[in-house]
Amino acid sequence: xxxxxxxxxxxxxxxxxxxxxxxxxxxxxxxxxxxxxxxxxxxxxxxxxxxxxxxxxxxxxxxxxxxxxxxxxxxxxxxxxxxxxxxxxxxxxxxxxxxxxxxxxxxxxxxxxxxxxxxxxxxxxxxxxxxxxxxxxxxxxxxxxxxxxxxxxxxxxxxxxxxxxxxxxxxxxxxxxxxxxxxxxxxxxxxxxxxxxxxxxxxxxxxxxxxxxxxxxxxxxxxxxxxxxxxxxxxxxxxxxxxxxxxxxxxxxxxxxxxxxxxxxxxxxxxxxxxxxxxxxxxxxxxxxxxxxxxxxxxxxxxxxxxxxxxxxxxxxxxxxxxxxxxxxxxxxxxxxxxxxxxxxxxxxxxxxxxxxxxxxxxxxxxxxxxxxxxxxxxxxxxxxxxxxxxxxxxxxxxxxxxxxxxxxxxxxxxxxxxxxxxxxxxxxxxxxxxxxxxxxxxxxxxxxxxxxxxxxxxxxxxxxxxxxxxxxxxxxxxxxxxxxxxxxxxxxxxxxxxxxxxxxxxxxxxxxxxxxxxxxxxxxxxxxxxxxxxxxxxxxxxxxxxxxxxxxxxxxxxxxxxxxxxxxxxxxxxxxxxxxxxxxxxxxxxxxxxxxxxxxxxxxxxxxxxxxxxxxxxxxxxxxxxxxxxxxxxxxxxxxxxxxxxxxxxxxxxxxxxxxxxxxxxxxxxxxxxxxxxxxxxxxxxxxxxxxxxxxxxxxxxxxxxxxxxxxxxxxxxxxxxxxxxxxxxxxxxx
Numbered sequence: 078x079x080x081x082x083x084x085x086x087x088x089x090x091x092x093x094x095x096x097x098x099x100x101x102x103x104x105x106x107x108x109x110x111x112x113x114x115x116x117x118x119x120x121x122x123x124x125x126x127x128x129x130x131x132x133x134x135x136x137x138x139x140x141x142x143x144x145x146x147x148x149x150x151x152x153x154x155x156x157x158x159x160x161x162x163x164x165x166x167x168x169x170x171x172x173x174x175x176x177x178x179x180x181x182x183x184x185x186x187x188x189x190x191x192x193x194x195x196x197x198x199x200x201x202x203x204x205x206x207x208x209x210x211x212x213x214x215x216x217x218x219x220x221x222x223x224x225x226x227x228x229x230x231x232x233x234x235x236x237x238x239x240x241x242x243x244x245x246x247x248x249x250x251x252x253x254x255x256x257x258x259x260x261x262x263x264x265x266x267x268x269x270x271x272x273x274x275x276x277x278x279x280x281x282x283x284x285x286x287x288x289x290x291x292x293x294x295x296x297x298x299x300x301x302x303x304x305x306x307x308x309x310x311x312x313x314x315x316x317x318x319x320x321x322x323x324x325x326x327x328x329x330x331x332x333x334x335x336x337x338x339x340x341x342x343x344x345x346x347x348x349x350x351x352x353x354x355x356x357x358x359x360x361x362x363x364x365x366x367x368x369x370x371x372x373x374x375x376x377x378x379x380x381x382x383x384x385x386x387x388x389x390x391x392x393x394x395x396x397x398x399x400x401x402x403x404x405x406x407x408x409x410x411x412x413x414x415x416x417x418x419x420x421x422x423x424x425x426x427x428x429x430x431x432x433x434x435x436x437x438x439x440x441x442x443x444x445x446x447x448x449x450x451x452x453x454x455x456x457x458x459x460x461x462x463x464x465x466x467x468x469x470x471x472x473x474x475x476x477x478x479x480x481x482x483x484x485x486x487x488x489x490x491x492x493x494x495x496x497x498x499x500x501x502x503x504x505x506x507x508x509x510x511x512x513x514x515x516x517x518x519x520x521x522x523x524x525x526x527x528x529x530x531x532x533x534x535x536x537x538x539x540x541x542x543x544x545x546x547x548x549x550x551x552x553x554x555x556x557x558x559x560x561x562x563x564x565x566x567x568x569x570x571x572x573x574x575x576x577x578x579x580x581x582x583x584x585x586x587x588x589x590x591x592x593x594x595x596x597x598x599x600x601x602x603x604x605x606x607x608x609x610x611x612x613x614x615x616x617x618x619x620x621x622x623x624x625x626x627x628x629x630x631x632x633x634x635x636x637x638x639x640x641x642x643x644x645x646x647x648x649x650x651x652x653x654x655x656x657x658x659x660x661x662x663x664x665x666x667x668x669x670x671x672x673x674x675x676x677x678x679x680x681x682x683x684x685x686x687x688x689x690x691x692x693x694x695x696x697x698x699x700x701x702x703x704x705x706x707x708x709x710x711x712x713x714x715x716x717x718x719x720x721x722x723x724x725x726x727x728x729x730x731x732x733x734x735x736x737x738x739x740x741x742x743x744x745x746x747x748x749x750x751x752x753x754x755x756x757x758x759x760x761x762x763x764x765x766x767x768x769x770x771x772x773x774x775x776x777x778x779x780x781x782x783x784x785x786x787x788x789x790x791x792x793x794x795x796x797x798x799x800x801x802x803x804x805x806x807x808x809x810x811x812x813x
Contacts, residue, residue, distance in 0.1 A: 096211075097130075097272050098264035099198035100218040106185030107239030109224035110197055111251045113217045113258045114177045116210045121172050123206030130161035130200040130277055133184040133191065133237070136359065138252035139169030140176055146287055147359070147385065151184075151191035151237065151419045153477050154278040155464040159194065161277040162284070167203060177201075177210075178252035180221065182359065187479025188237030189430035190420060196272035218264035223247040233340035234480065235428045240343055241360045245350035246324055281457045283388035283450055285418075290317055290357075290381045293367070304369040306380055310682035311415050311701055313425065314382040316367045317357040321376040322349040328371050332364025338427030338686070338699035349375070361385060363415060363425040363701070365681065387417040387454065392746035393446035395712050397738045401670060402712060404677050409706030410446045412683040413439055416703040417451070420477075421458055424686065424699040430475035431458055433492040434485070435704040438650055441496065442706050444504040445713035449748050452505050459498060459510055463517035470520040473539065483539020487558045490525075493518045494562035498569065506725025506748075508572060515573050522566050522582075525559060530596070531588035533559040544615055545645035545687060545698075552605035553616035556593055560586055560623045590625045598630075602637050614641040615648040621655035631659040638664060642672065645687060650707020657715040662736035665715075669708055676705070717743045717754045722776055726752070731775045731801075731808075733765055749773050758812075765808040767801070775801040782810035 100110045129135070129148065137145040144167065150160040169175075183197030201212040225242040232238060250256060269275055293306040308314065316330045331344035345358035367382060391414070395406040416422040420431040421439050440455040465476040473484040474492070491497055498518070502511050526534045535541075535555045543549040563586040570579035597603040602612050603620055617637055620626045626634065638661075644652050649672060656665040676684050684705035686698030714720050718733030726747040735741060735758045745752040750770030757764045769775050777799040779785055786809045787799060 095200065095202070095269050095277070096213060096266045097196065097198040097200045097269065097274060098212040098214070098216050098218060099196055099267055099272075100220055101262060101265045102220050104183060104185060104195065104197045106183070107224075107226035107241075108183045108185060108197055109221040110181040110183065110199075111219045111221050111249075111261075112179040112181070112199055112212075112264060113251060113256070113261070114210070114215065116175050116177060116203075118170060118172055118175055118205055119208060120206060121170050123208075124204075125164075125166050125170075126204045127164040127167045128161055128200070128202040128277070129164075130159055130274070131179075131181045132159065132194045132197060132274065134182045135199055136180040138176075138178040139167060140171070141252060141254045142169050143252070144168045145284075147285055147361075150280055150282075151188075151477060152194060153192055154461060156192060156477075158276045158278050159274040160280050161200065162280045170205075176252075176254050178256075180252070184237040184239070186237055186239075189235040189428050189475050189478050189481055190422070191237035192477050192479035193237065194273035196267055196274065198267065198272065200269075200274070200277065212264070212266075214263050214266050216264040217258040217261040219251070219258075219261045221251070222249060227344075227346050229344075229346075230341045232343050233427065235340070235430060236342065237479070238343055238360060241345040241358055242348070243345070243356060243358075244348040245354055245356065246348065248350070281460075282453045285385045286388040288384040288386075290383050292381060296380060301373055302371050304371065304377065304380060306367040306369065306382070308365050308367065308382065310411055311363060311365055312384045313361045313363050313386050313415065313418065314367065314384050315358050315361055316345065316369070317355065317379075317381040317383060318347070318369060318377065319353070319355040319379040320349070321353045321378060322351075323374060324349055324351045326372045326375055328369060328375070330358055330367065330369055332362050333366040333368065334362070334364030334426050334700075337364070337701070338424060340427050342426045353378070357383065386414060387451070389414075389417075389451040390448040391446065392448040392751065393713065393744050395445075395709070395717065395743040396741070397712075397716075398740040399738060401677055402666075402708075402738075405669065405673055405708050406712055408676065408682060408684050409442060409703070409709035412701055412706050413442050413446065413703045413709070415683060415701050417454055420461070420475075421454055421703075423475075423704070424701050426701070427699055428475070430478070431461070432485075432488065433458075433462060433474040433497070434488040434647060435702070436474075437491050437497045437500075438647065438704045438707055438710075440504075441500050442703065442709045444500075445710055445745055448746055449505075452501070452507075455501050456505075456507060456510050459501065459514055462492060463514040466517050466521065470524050471538075472517070472521050484536075485540050485542045486536050486538040487543055487554055489521065489538075490558035490562040493521060494558070494565035495568070496561065497565065499565040502569075502572070503721045503724050504726070506727070508724075511569050512573055515569055515575070518566060518569065519575075519578060522562065527585065527589065531585070531592045532556055532596075533589065544648045546643055548610040548613055548643040550603075550605050550608045550610065550613035550616045552608065553597060553603055553613060554619070556589060557616060557619035557623055557625070560589055560593070560625065561619065563589070564623070590623070593620070594625055594627070598626075600633075602634055611643065612637070612641055613643055614638060614652055615644045618644070618648070618652040618655035621658055622651055631661075635659065635661055635664065638668065646672075646684065646702065646705035646707070649705075650710065653707060653711045654715075657711060657734065660734075662715065662734045665711065666736050666738070669711075673708065713743060713745060716741060717745070717756075719745045719752055719754065726773060728774050728776060731765075731767060731777050732781060733763070735763060735812075747773065761812045763810055763812060767806045767808060769801055769803045769806065771803045773803060775806075777801065777808070783813050785810045
């Protein structure tokens, strides 16, 4: 017991006495700071550990070699604390003298995805055997002389990043071994509390994947002052240029997406020195093309780009005999990946913000397309959403944020509900995260109240947003999202063992559903009293997936979805799911062809925020919004037919629905390997090949098929289900 107490006292003591170091000059937005230290290592083979944090991003050199590129995460895990990176090895060290150099980029201002601290600096704690090297006043510190903030148009207020300027004539190569730092001041020590950093929380996601410097797909010169460099697809990139020039000429580097979403984003500029030189802008930007604007007198030797991104593999796949849907699936995946970095994002240009309506769609897509490392980003987002809960029990997004704290009520209900947290649990099996946030979810659920009839009382929140577009029946949407949230909360309560909470949620939801159908169903569709717009397709879809519309009304409402098209790409996912839930797969395919036609046929590699492209509200917005990627989930979950019945896909339901498609193939990644599906349909006869990885099992509902045979014979069933263990299975049946 004494040892345990001493252990925790040591942690507390260490945290209290931990110090960051800063430069005593200035902490203005967009400042770049340099830190240097020579250390003497007795035995580099001893066990190592490094804990390092910065506000906001850092680059680290060991003995003149860059070993960490863009470390650090935007603040923070909660409104007070700061993320830190932890490594079990610092590459490049050797026995004897070593030079450590760190460059810190201080954002210095709040944004929709970053809460600024008042102190620019770095925390460094390297242990090698019994030796310990920490950030203290023995380090040397300086403001980097070459970096500056350009005088042009600033990034819009949602972005914490500044534009980057670099004057090569002032480059000091401070990271090199032989650099003389004797004129630098000693670093200033500041405690964690006084710096505003407070506690350090270990980074919960991988370091970025660095794809290295690459050649552009194509470069085109327009006169002698502009180079248009085409990227292979929309991605996070840092532009690079090698050139020969006299000193003092200015080069502008930005992407075609600089005004993505209708607001100024980020760019870089470079002022030349005399002679041959090269430069890579450290702040990432995104788009399909990089535009180098050059003054006369520059000889360009080479241009390249470096792609970086979230460290996950494209592990899932989908193909069929109709290339339209193949393209739609691939564009959905590309859009998903370009909206992942420090957090899930709505878009990588205008905001880079973790709006949870977007995240709900994104986290579902990830289970069908990316490896397990992707789900760490969802886990991070779940913790952040709940740990930023306000004192009045309201949750809000985007977080982390320094200049936003307003609730979008329906997005928050979506996040804690069946499609948000519960989908994460079913895909990952991560019970601990659900247990972590359950008390916060319970507090938020009880912010909402019901009236005497049992319907939810609408709450305006900070922004009463139901969807982009027109004809939103908000009364219906409030009640439906609340019902879906109650279902998710009931499931979480049962998982955690809170039976009373589960019973309350179930009873509240049952009453709401009964009243909702009785009060709002007009015999053809749902509509609320006093609503004067065109009937709302979003609401009908949610009523179906929430289990409110009776099955005997499916044929009644079916024509509705061929007539009304109000949902934005964000809500279209639920419309498609509703059609598949009712068994109208061909209708879902037809609707996808109608709604996504312009996006599929576009030269762009990503999907748009709205149905039209441009910068005018819901009609366009940004052209890289993963909330539009719902078809990826629908095609894999319903048409390939794989959905988890036990958390983590340990058991999954196999129920493919081909519609009018004739050949379908795909892989669904799980922690235990890939579930592979291959389907051929000839008329009403279907042959499916299913690979079940070791440790998983598949369930097939015998009642859903006619003439079902497995490996050429009728398979033994239990309670109407065939359970298939790991292996390769040939399944044939006829469509009813």
